[in-house]
Amino acid sequence: MNAKLADQQTGSEGVSEQELLEEFVRHLEGASSFSVAPERHYEVEFPALDGRQRLDALLRVDGNHDVWLAIEMKREAFPRDIKNALWQLDEYQRAVQGEKDVIPVVLAHNLSPGARELLRSRNVAYYDASGSLFLRRGEVVIDIDRPAAPAPRSRSGSLFAGAREQVIHALLNARGEWITGKELAEQAKTSSFTVSQTLSELERMEWVKTDGGGRTARRRLEQPGALLDAWAAAWKERAEARSRWFAFSANPRVLPDSIAEKLHAADEAHWCISGAVAGNALAPLLTSVDVVDLIVAPGRARSVAAAAGAKPAEKGANLVIVERSGASDLFRRSMPDHPAPLASPFIVYLDLLKDARGRNQELASQLRSTVLKV
16 A cells, blocks of 8 residues: 655744654554554663663554554754664564564654655654654555755854864865775865764765775765855855955056065965955956955964055055964965965865855856866
């Protein structure tokens, strides 16, 4: 029997586990001939191989034979979370074998696509707050698949801050190639611990794929577009030290070269050009750019501005200086016939999106399609 629920979406915000369980019962009964008995059993103890365990819930289905729904509940469920639930359900089925006819079920506020696929492959029923419902038993087939909610923010701290952001940058820069944790730590200029924690979170979100195990395990970024979009959203929201200046130049077209020559002459280090000037050098689109964007080390804005011969200017500024370190220091590059170091194409892209003046958005799209290719 194939069944479909009415086209009704149920949001996960503010829904308790008890409410989620009752939603599952209503949808199951509406989509099949099953009738669930009113009694509910929670925290059901049973003997497992490693001691006594607890099943989250146990429900009885009325009918010619007693059928029991053995339920494990999760809030956000990704493949790594599901494996523990599957083990728990397997242990319960082993414990009651010959006593109960059990249908294993996983309920979650949000089941990721990978989690759903894993449950289907094991023929384990599931339901989540989107209204997605899967159950296959004999001639009864319920298969309602609705879009999963967007991946939640990291629960163990922002992915897009500090050393974790350096790992994100290095992973994107790997361009989909397999890379070990050690190699990633070297490229990100951070610790192996930070790399491990960041990759674990990305694996949970199904953005990274792992091959092998231990120190020789290799990772590959599977969804670079999703990761870059998430980074861009976080990038736009961050506060940073930004100042505006005016540097005289008889010919505005050569202003970037003029500033670069002055900074080289003053032995200023740890700076690079970003924004429209860098974007246009990497992916030519604009005929002219009237503002130069510089990234400098924190606390160095005034000294760099002085070396460039620039003065503060709230209006008519042609030089914007941003004080920043971390991910912005990585993967800088030089271009032929361009005396200034340029920020990484990924940083340039993020800066163009953050500063929407002029044709920056258009230039960002050009950079993404021709250089980043994400």
